[in-house]
Amino acid sequence: MSLMVSLIQKKDISIPIDTHLLEQQVPEPHNDLFGFESCRKTLWGHKIIHELGCELIYSLKETDIYVFDEELEKLEREFLILLEHFDIIKQHTGYDRDFVEFRARNALEMIKVALRERNTVGVTIG
Numbered sequence: 826m827s828l829m830v831s832l833i834q835k836k837d838i839s840i841p842i843d844t845h846l847l848e849q850q851v852p853e854p855h856n857d858l859f860g861f862e863s864c865r866k867t868l869w870g871h872k873i874i875h876e877l878g879c880e881l882i883y884s885l886k887e888t889d890i891y892v893f894d895e896e897l898e899k900l901e902r903e904f905l906i907l908l909e910h911f912d913i914i915k916q917h918t919g920y921d922r923d924f925v926e927f928r929a930r931n932a933l934e935m936i937k938v939a940l941r942e943r944n945t946v947g948v949t950i951g
Contacts (some may be wrong), residue, residue, distance in 0.1 A: 826920070828859035828869075828885075830932045832939055833949040835893060840883055842945045855934040873917040877910055880902040881898075889951025897943060901936045904905055904929045 832844040835903020848857065853865045860868060868874070881890055882903050892900045907929050908912065911922045932950065 826862040826898050826951060828862060828864060828948045829857045830859045830948065831857050831874045831929075832935060832942075833891065834946055835944075838945050842942075844946060847942060847946065848935070850938045851931075851934045855903075855927075855931045857935070858931055859928050864928075868914075868918050869946045871914075871918050873914060874907075877906050877913075879906055885950060889949060891947060891949050893947035895941060897936055897939055897948065900948065901933065901940075902938070904933050913922070 832847050834842045851857075865885050869882050875883040880885065880903070881896070881900050884890060890900070892906055907925065911925060912927055915921055932948070933949055939946050
């Protein structure tokens with residue numbers, strides 16, 4: 826199985842939102858891929874991710890991530906932290922820059938869409 830990053834409608838919204846249509850706003854080459862299922866523990870759930878202060882991303886080790894409202898900015902900041910620390914992440918996890926960067930940027934692009942539509946959607950990773 827693969828991990829995916831996608832938009833999720835808020836539960837308190839009475840009018841259905843076409844999240845797939847919103848996800849089409851993510852520019853190529855980015856998409857909804859977030860890594861292999863094993864990345865939950867070997868990358869996103871690695872202790873170095875926690876040590877860098879990326880609590881939401883690190884929680885993927887145990888559960889899927891669902892973020893809405895102000896947590897969108899927090900998740901965005903965590904991915905920006907990852908983009909600044911490729912060397913240390915590779916040193917501890919063995920994952921190369923291209924692998925981590927592509928997936929982090931996929932998430933950042935999805936977060937951008939969610940921020941524009943924050944009244945109706947959030948982001949889920951799992």
